[in-house]
Amino acid sequence: MLTLPALSALLAATLSLELVAVNAHGPHPGAHYAHRGHAHKRQAPAAGTDSIVAAASGTSSFSLSVTGAAPLGTTASTTAVGTPAGGSTVITTPGATGVTTATSVATAPVSSADIGTGVYDIPPLASISSGMPSGPLPSLTATYTPGATPSYISGAPPLPTKFMFNAADWPELDKVPPTDNDPLIQEWMKELDGHDIPDITPTQDGSCAGDPAAAAQAEERGWWTCGGWTSGNDIVACPDKMTWGVSFDDGPAPYTPKLLKYLEDKDLNATFFVVGSRVVSYPDILIAEYMAGHEIAVHTWSHHPLTALTNEQIVAELGYTRRAIQAVLGVTPTTMRAPFGDIDNRVRAISNAMGLQPIIWTTGPGGPFDTNDWHVPAGTVTGEQQFEIFEGLLGNATIMDTGFIVLEHDLFEITVDLAVGYTLDAALTHNPPFKLESIGTCMGMPPTDLYQETTTNKSQSGQHSSSAAADGTDSDSNAAGRVFASSAFAGVAAAAVALAGLL
Numbered sequence: 001m002l003t004l005p006a007l008s009a010l011l012a013a014t015l016s017l018e019l020v021a022v023n024a025h026g027p028h029p030g031a032h033y034a035h036r037g038h039a040h041k042r043q044a045p046a047a048g049t050d051s052i053v054a055a056a057s058g059t060s061s062f063s064l065s066v067t068g069a070a071p072l073g074t075t076a077s078t079t080a081v082g083t084p085a086g087g088s089t090v091i092t093t094p095g096a097t098g099v100t101t102a103t104s105v106a107t108a109p110v111s112s113a114d115i116g117t118g119v120y121d122i123p124p125l126a127s128i129s130s131g132m133p134s135g136p137l138p139s140l141t142a143t144y145t146p147g148a149t150p151s152y153i154s155g156a157p158p159l160p161t162k163f164m165f166n167a168a169d170w171p172e173l174d175k176v177p178p179t180d181n182d183p184l185i186q187e188w189m190k191e192l193d194g195h196d197i198p199d200i201t202p203t204q205d206g207s208c209a210g211d212p213a214a215a216a217q218a219e220e221r222g223w224w225t226c227g228g229w230t231s232g233n234d235i236v237a238c239p240d241k242m243t244w245g246v247s248f249d250d251g252p253a254p255y256t257p258k259l260l261k262y263l264e265d266k267d268l269n270a271t272f273f274v275v276g277s278r279v280v281s282y283p284d285i286l287i288a289e290y291m292a293g294h295e296i297a298v299h300t301w302s303h304h305p306l307t308a309l310t311n312e313q314i315v316a317e318l319g320y321t322r323r324a325i326q327a328v329l330g331v332t333p334t335t336m337r338a339p340f341g342d343i344d345n346r347v348r349a350i351s352n353a354m355g356l357q358p359i360i361w362t363t364g365p366g367g368p369f370d371t372n373d374w375h376v377p378a379g380t381v382t383g384e385q386q387f388e389i390f391e392g393l394l395g396n397a398t399i400m401d402t403g404f405i406v407l408e409h410d411l412f413e414i415t416v417d418l419a420v421g422y423t424l425d426a427a428l429t430h431n432p433p434f435k436l437e438s439i440g441t442c443m444g445m446p447p448t449d450l451y452q453e454t455t456t457n458k459s460q461s462g463q464h465s466s467s468a469a470a471d472g473t474d475s476d477s478n479a480a481g482r483v484f485a486s487s488a489f490a491g492v493a494a495a496a497v498a499l500a501g502l503l
Contacts, residue, residue: 120262122421128383130376134413138258140288152293153447155454157330159291163283170320173277174302176309177316185312188319188354195353197311200346206305214307222345223307224338228363231348235335235359238403238442244427245405245439246270247361248419249299249337252278252285255413260288262420266428269438271359272410273299273337276321283328290329295438295450298322298336298356305342314350322354331451335359335440355452359439362404369393370407371423373415383414387422394426397434405439 121135147158171177179185200221204211208218208226218226230236238245248259248270263270272289274296279286290296300306300317301324309317318336326332336356338347348358362369371390375381381389397404408423409415427434435442440450448454 120258120420122417125383125387125422128376128414128417130379130414132414135417137254138261140257140284141261141264142288142292143284144287144291148291150291150293153331153451153454155448156451157453159287160327160330163280163328165280165283170280170324171301171316173281174275176302176304176313177320179310179312179316182316184323185316185319188315189312191355192311192315192350192353195349197349197353198345200344202309203305203307203344206308206340206342222348224344224360225305225307225340225342229344230360231345231358233352233357234343234348235357235405235439235443237362237364237405238437238439239444240403240435240442241401242397242432242434243403243442244397244434244436245362245403245442246408246424246436247273247337247359247405247439248408248410249273249339250275250278250303250409250411252282252289253411254282254285255416256282256285256410257288259410259416259420260285260292260294262424263294264292266424268424268436269293269295269441271295271297271335271439273297273359274321274325275299275303276301276317276324277303278411279321279324279328286325286328290331295335295440295447296325296329296331297333297359297450298325300336300339303339305340306338306347307342307344311346311350314347315354318351318354318356322356331453334450334452334455334457359405361407364400364402364404365396368407369397369404371418373418373423374409376418377412377414383418383422386418387426390423391426394430398432403435403442405442 121138123132123135144159146161149158150156177185201214203214203223206225208215214221214223215226217223219229222229222231224230246268251272251274262268269292272294274286276298286296298318298321301320302317304317306314306317322332332355334355334357336351337359338351341360343351343358343360351358372381372386376383376386408419410419424436427436440447449457
């Protein structure tokens with residue numbers, strides 16, 4: 001099995017989603033990105049290219065260009081450019097109306113054994129594996145103009161002027177933002193004033209194996225990665241038994257609209273933990289998530305292990321992601337999830353000081369409730385093996401006294417197909433039935449409390465003491481649903497053994 005550092009290195013070399021942002025400073029290639037470096041071999045770009053080039057025969061190639069040099073917040077057009085294999089068709093969505101959709105691009109015919117039929121175009125489970133042909137790019141079913149407001153959030157500000165990406169306004173995509181002489185980061189650092197930020201040395205790379213000395217201090221550090229340590233302010237499970245907290249990490253991405261269509265058809269809501277670099281790359285997909293009633297939360301700018309960063313770098317990762325979301329939606333989330341779940345008392349104290357309550361997926365006696373979908377695009381398991389592991393974990397949910405939060409991903413077509421075609425359907429048809437809800441809903445949080453512009457909960461707007469988050473205290477009546485003792489993390493070992501047997 002690849003270590004976290006090796007996977008992170010693979011991440012930087014093999015992303016299938018590549019943004020070309022053209023602005024006054026010339027082309028700005030997006031960095032290669034994947035959850036723990038999972039190469040999406042269905043669409044692997046050639047090294048050094050600035051657009052997606054499909055590797056498999058019969059697949060489509062696709063690039064997304066965001067044009068214009070106007071400063072952030074001004075109106076500009078956004079154009080999706082699709083080039084089908086063997087052709088040169090260009091599909092343009094006008095920006096004059098302030099409405100943009102992700103546009104379906106025709107693809108060369110592929111075998112029905114590889115691409116499933118039906119409304120969602122889901123392949124048979126036996127066909128889902130790394131390197132399989134890509135399906136057609138989905139379209140958004142609804143778009144929204146600036147000034148529109150979500151009906152489910154009382155007092156929400158209207159959508160801002162159409163977002164236009166200008167590289168000069170943002171750090172390099174998918175890279176930890178530099179912290180030298182950045183006035184925004186200097187201003188965000190002031191949010192830590194008056195909060196007790198533990199003096200914990202950053203880990204080497206966010207992994208237990210990469211830093212044995214830090215791993216030996218995991219309990220003292222409150223390090224989730226090594227031992228499953230949590231605090232009383234962490235949300236780690238839905239309180240009510242048989243409740244499934246639905247969450248997706250790492251988007252928005254080109255195949256997210258397929259997932260949104262499924263969630264709409266099934267009348268389901270989810271929590272999307274979004275990466276800042278993806279937010280500025282696919283703003284219209286983020287808007288579609290938010291306006292459809294899904295919850296938006298912070299998942300950092302570059303998806304780097306947070307315990308391996310300095311305080312300033314952590315603030316930059318969270319701050320730039322907040323800024324990106326606010327620029328696109330007009331609201332700022334009050335919740336976050338650390339990439340890889342890599343959080344300790346220092347990271348959570350900084351997060352809480354910035355008004356971002358940590359959320360982790362459940363690692364109780366029935367867990368970890370990680371669907372392992374990310375292993376499939378990584379090429380370490382097949383779709384059938386992933387689903388077999390997940391079904392075993394799902395069966396343990398009925399023995400828990402609480403509900404649970406499930407980790408899934410919408411970055412890759414493969415992970416979206418697994419969710420839409422198999423994982424979520426398994427939950428909806430399970431006997432006894434599960435209740436599928438977004439995390440805020442299952443925690444009883446009003447929609448207004450999910451964003452700083454509308455919350456009335458001062459503890460979610462950066463006004464509470466972060467020392468409480470570090471020492472595990474919590475006065476919230478739902479605290480029982482927010483923390484598991486580290487002994488519950490023993491469930492991770494069983495799942496790891498099951499997975500290791502397939503690698």
